[in-house]
Structures are given as structure tokens and as C-alpha cells.
Amino acid sequence: MKSKINLLFGLTLIFSSKAVFAHGVTLAKASELSLHRVERLVALCNLGDANQPVNIPGQPGYDPTKCKNDPNKPKKGIEPDYQNKPIGLVIIALAHQNEDEPSFKTTVFQYKAQDGTQRSVDIILDEEGRPLSYQENAGGLAYNAPAWPDKDATTLSENALHYILEGAVTKPELKPYSEKLKSFSIVPGKNAQGQLVAVVDFTADGEAKILRVRMKTNGDFDSAEFVQ
Amino acid sequence: MRILCFSLIVLTLSGCRFYYEEKTPQDPLDYSKLTNISYQTVNKEIFQPKCISCHGVSGGVNLESYAEVKKHLSAIERTVIVDKTMPKNGSLSNGQRELLAAWIRAGAPENPEPEPTPEPLKPYFTSIKAKIIDRRCIVCHSTGGAASGVPLGTLKEILDSPRELVLPGNPDESGLIIAVERTDKKRMPPPENGNPLSQEEISVLRKWIENGAPESETSGPNQPNPTPTPSPTPAPLEPTFVSIKQHILTKRCISCHSPGGKASGVPFLTYADLLSSPREIVLPGNVDESGLWIAITRQDDKRMPPTENADPLKADEIEVVRKWIEIGAPEK
Numbered sequence: 001m002k003s004k005i006n007l008l009f010g011l012t013l014i015f016s017s018k019a020v021f022a023h024g025v026t027l028a029k030a031s032e033l034s035l036h037r038v039e040r041l042v043a044l045c046n047l048g049d050a051n052q053p054v055n056i057p058g059q060p061g062y063d064p065t066k067c068k069n070d071p072n073k074p075k076k077g078i079e080p081d082y083q084n085k086p087i088g089l090v091i092i093a094l095a096h097q098n099e100d101e102p103s104f105k106t107t108v109f110q111y112k113a114q115d116g117t118q119r120s121v122d123i124i125l126d127e128e129g130r131p132l133s134y135q136e137n138a139g140g141l142a143y144n145a146p147a148w149p150d151k152d153a154t155t156l157s158e159n160a161l162h163y164i165l166e167g168a169v170t171k172p173e174l175k176p177y178s179e180k181l182k183s184f185s186i187v188p189g190k191n192a193q194g195q196l197v198a199v200v201d202f203t204a205d206g207e208a209k210i211l212r213v214r215m216k217t218n219g220d221f222d223s224a225e226f227v228q
Numbered sequence: 229m230r231i232l233c234f235s236l237i238v239l240t241l242s243g244c245r246f247y248y249e250e251k252t253p254q255d256p257l258d259y260s261k262l263t264n265i266s267y268q269t270v271n272k273e274i275f276q277p278k279c280i281s282c283h284g285v286s287g288g289v290n291l292e293s294y295a296e297v298k299k300h301l302s303a304i305e306r307t308v309i310v311d312k313t314m315p316k317n318g319s320l321s322n323g324q325r326e327l328l329a330a331w332i333r334a335g336a337p338e339n340p341e342p343e344p345t346p347e348p349l350k351p352y353f354t355s356i357k358a359k360i361i362d363r364r365c366i367v368c369h370s371t372g373g374a375a376s377g378v379p380l381g382t383l384k385e386i387l388d389s390p391r392e393l394v395l396p397g398n399p400d401e402s403g404l405i406i407a408v409e410r411t412d413k414k415r416m417p418p419p420e421n422g423n424p425l426s427q428e429e430i431s432v433l434r435k436w437i438e439n440g441a442p443e444s445e446t447s448g449p450n451q452p453n454p455t456p457t458p459s460p461t462p463a464p465l466e467p468t469f470v471s472i473k474q475h476i477l478t479k480r481c482i483s484c485h486s487p488g489g490k491a492s493g494v495p496f497l498t499y500a501d502l503l504s505s506p507r508e509i510v511l512p513g514n515v516d517e518s519g520l521w522i523a524i525t526r527q528d529d530k531r532m533p534p535t536e537n538a539d540p541l542k543a544d545e546i547e548v549v550r551k552w553i554e555i556g557a558p559e560k
Binding site (some may be wrong): 025033040043044067079090092094095096100101102105122124128130131132133134135137162180204 | 282376388391392401403406410437465473478479480482486487488489490498538
């Protein structure tokens with residue numbers, strides 16, 4: 001009798017906690033939406049007073065770490081370096097009761113500064129991947145970040161996530177990297193033909209192997225493999 | 229001799245048949261001429277070139293004016309369409325006969341119907357969809373398209389998108405406006421696919437969003453969009469955990485006070501996190517000794533949110549937190 005009560009209690013606990021149910025979107029999808037959010041926040045950073053723009057790319061004194069907004073107005077958005085110089089992303093699923101509560105937290109990291117510090121931005125999403133808030137974490141300017149000749153690093157990372165999201169539908173080996181994604185990093189590398197590609201390494205909870213996706217610099221898929 | 233006569237007869241009949249084909253050209257009807265068919269069309273195509281040479285002012289049946297043609301309409305129909313005895317040289321093509329027949333069937337109108345004025349682009353979804361989205365976007369932004377992950381087929385899809393494509397009342401931060409106004413290679417429609425939207429089109433899009441993104445003209449400007457938006461206007465800040473979490477904790481605290489954050493040891497995700505924490509974050513009814521209150525009101529470098537991260541909470545936010553703790557820190 002006691003064991004039945006315990007079982008009933010356990011089941012009640014499980015079914016009363018929405019966190020146990022699958023989130024509305026997968027971790028890979030939430031990561032993709034986070035990268036999109038980064039792009040949006042950078043775009044907002046570039047909005048501002050059209051009559052008095054400041055900090056214009058190509059103009060003397062341009063600082064890519066600063067927004068174009070009027071410095072006398074509250075800052076909107078984040079600096080373009082988050083889009084051009086990210087090195088990776090970490091994602092965590094958050095326990096929650098309702099779908100409009102914080103359900104995912106992603107952190108996008110820039111390349112480390114020379115002093116060892118690292119700028120990052122936390123993005124909080126709800127269960128459907130809708131952005132709720134963001135918070136920048138201080139650090140020095142990104143040092144030694146690669147310059148991508150065509151698409152930026154955020155776009156290349158998004159396209160690599162598309163490979164997982166679309167492939168997971170038909171390829172069971174990709175499914176864990178969609179549903180249990182933990183992190184990814186993006187660095188330059190070479191493909192089999194010796195051409196420059198973006199090497200995006202994905203890790204997933206419970207998976208010993210890394211999923212390595214190579215993307216051409218124009219955003220097209222190049223190749224993928226599992227590595228130890 | 230008989231063979232010679234027979235051959236002559238065959239030859240003659242062949243000639244006649246050839247002449248018959250020449251007499252009745254098989255030119256098909258150009259159906260575009262049926263649009264807004266009028267006397268002007270048939271006069272130009274048929275009466276002037278084929279009839280006037282005999283049926284002019286020189287006498288007999290006059291076909292030089294609409295009034296005269298109208299007077300003889302029955303006879304024209306009988307001789308040209310039915311009996312095909314006119315024109316006498318048989319030079320009307322099948323297409324021309326059909327054109328004339330169609331004009332007579334339509335009541336032999338003198339003037340063409342005026343072309344309807346195209347409906348102008350208006351600031352509501354049905355108009356924008358017909359004149360912009362369906363023409364410039366839907367090929368990619370639909371199932372099977374290059375941008376099928378960002379569908380634009382229905383208002384619901386657009387408003388429900390987690391990408392904040394349209395924030396009713398806020399065009400400046402709506403993804404749709406950002407995308408069509410930007411001047412880099414991420415502009416929409418893509419530079420390789422054609423010209424950007426015109427200033428008028430962008431202006432109407434802005435107006436639409438400014439007005440709350442109504443679906444149709446009957447939705448009216450500035451009326452709430454009947455389709456639920458993904459981010460409805462939140463309720464005002466109240467002294468309850470649910471409200472404080474929505475307005476303050478989510479925006480100012482959770483990025484650190486959650487797993488993986490700098491303050492992951494002091495989570496702020498649930499009601500229990502705050503009330504059951506051994507750190508006495510919230511002591512219901514006891515504002516002065518609640519850790520949360522102390523943290524948000526202190527003036528040194530241990531203030532929360534941290535001084536290097538953000539501004540302090542606003543005065544009204546601090547007051548609501550105080551009130552909340554004072555009345556016993558209710559959850560809802």
C-alpha cells in the first residue's frame with residue numbers, strides 16, 4: 001500500500017511539474033532563435049537618431065563595440081561584435097510552470113580579451129523561444145577574432161543549426177543534438193579541398209561525441225561528422 | 229479525252245478549294261480583343277478595312293458610323309455571321325467573324341467600359357498581403373521556400389513568430405520594418421532578388437504596424453488586433469510574486485540567478501526559491517530583514533543588480549517589492 005502511495009505521489013509530482021514536459025521548442029531551436037535575437041539586438045543598436053548618427057562604420061573614430069545610438073539616449077541593443085566575433089554559445093533549459101515564463105537561457109560569448117576577460121550576453125527565452133530579456137556581461141574587447149569574408153559568424157552558426165534542425169527529422173543520430181544541445185563553438189578551419197570554412201562543434205547532454213559541422217563562408221553546408 | 233476532261237475538272241475544283249481557303253482565312257480570334265469590346269474595336273478591325281469600301285457614303289447600306297451600323301445590326305448579323313455572304317469577297321477571317329459576333333452578343337456597345345481603378349495599397353493586412361507579401365515575399369517565405377522557417381502566409385503566423393516580425397504599435401523594433409529598411413545584404417527582399425520595397429510601401433507597412441496591425445479595413449485603425457499577439461501588453465506591476473517575476477526578476481535578475489549564471493547558487497526562478505532559501509531572501513511581513521530588500525536598496529558595491537551591470541531598480545519597482553514583502557509576499 002505504501003509503495004502504491006509513493007508511486008502515486010511520484011507520478012503526481014512528475015505530472016504537476018511542467019518542466020518535465022518537453023519545452024515548446026527544442027534546445028537547438030532555442031539556440032537558433034537566440035542567435036536571431038542577437039542579430040536583432042545588433043540591428044536595434046544601429047538604429048538611432050537618423051539626423052544625428054554617431055559611430056558610423058567607416059567613419060573616423062568608429063568603435064564597433066559601441067552602438068550607433070545617440071549617447072544621450074538610453075542605449076538600445078548590443079554592440080555589433082556579438083554578431084561578428086562570437087566564439088560560441090551555451091544553452092540551459094530552465095524549470096518553469098507556464099509557457100510564458102523563462103524557459104531557456106542562452107549565453108553568447110565573444111572571443112576573449114587580451115586580459116583574459118570575456119564579454120557575453122545572456123538571453124532569456126520563453127517556452128516558444130520568444131525573447132523575454134537580455135543582459136550583457138562585462139569584459140574586455142574581443143582579441144584575435146577571425147574576420148569572416150562573406151557571412152558573419154552568427155549567420156554561419158545559424159545555418160549550422162539549420163542542418164541539425166532539418167536533419168533531425170529524418171536522421172536519428174542528429175536528434176540528440178537538437179533536443180539536448182548544450183553548446184557550440186565556431187572557429188575557422190579548412191575543408192577537404194583546403195578551402196576556408198567555419199567549423200562549428202556541437203555538444204549534447206549525454207552524448208560523448210561532438211557533432212562537427214563545416215559551413216562554407218557563403219553560408220552553404222559543406223560537411224558533417226562525429227568526432228570524439 | 230474523257231481522262232483529259234476529268235483532269236480539267238479536278239484541277240478546276242482544286243483551284244476553287246484553294247480559293248476558298250484564301251477567301252476564309254483561319255486566323256484564330258485574339259481573345260484579348262474581347263476585353264472591353266466596343267464599336268471602336270470592331271470598326272477598326274472589320275468595318276473600316278473590310279466593309280466601308282462598298283458600304284460608305286457612296287450609297288446603299290452605310291456602315292460609316294455607329295448609328296448607321298446599329299440601324300443595320302440584324303442584317304449584318306444575318307449576312308456576315310449566319311449566311312456568310314458578306315463581305316462579298318469573303319475576306320473576313322474566322323477570328324474576325326467571332327469578334328463581330330461577340331460584339332453583337334454583348335449588345336453592340338459603342339464605348340468600352342472604363343477600366344476599374346486598381347485598389348490602392350492600404351494599411352491593413354489583407355491589402356498588404358495582396359500587394360506586397362504575395363508578390364514579393366511568399367515565394368521564399370512559405371512551405372518549401374528558401375525562408376520557410378519564417379512563414380508570412382497568414383497574420384497569425386506573422387504575429388506569433390518568436391522573431392518579433394511585427395510588434396503592434398512599435399514599427400521601429402518590428403523585424404519586418406528592420407528587414408525592409410536596412411541597406412546591407414540582409415535587406416528584404418534580398419538585393420539579388422530585386423529592388424527594395426518602395427518608400428510608399430514601407431510607409432504603409434509602418435502605418436499598419438503603428439495602428440496595431442489590423443487584419444482588415446473593418447478591424448479599424450487603432451483597434452486591438454483580434455488575433456492574439458505573442459507579447460500582449462503585460463498587466464501593470466503589482467505586489468505579487470507572479471507580477472514581480474514578470475516585470476523585475478525576469479528582466480533584471482534571472483540571467484545571473486539561474487543555472488549557469490554567476491549567482492546560480494541563489495536562484496530566482498520559482499516562488500519557493502525566494503521564500504524557502506536559507507539566505508532569507510524574503511521574510512514575509514518583515515521588509516527590513518529580507519535579503520532581497522537589503523540587496524536592492526543598499527548603496528555600496530554589493531547592491532543588486534550589480535553596479536557594473538545595470539542601473540538600480542526604479543523607485544516604483546522598489547516600492548512594489550517593499551509592499552509585497554510587507555503584505556506577506558503573496559504568490560498571486
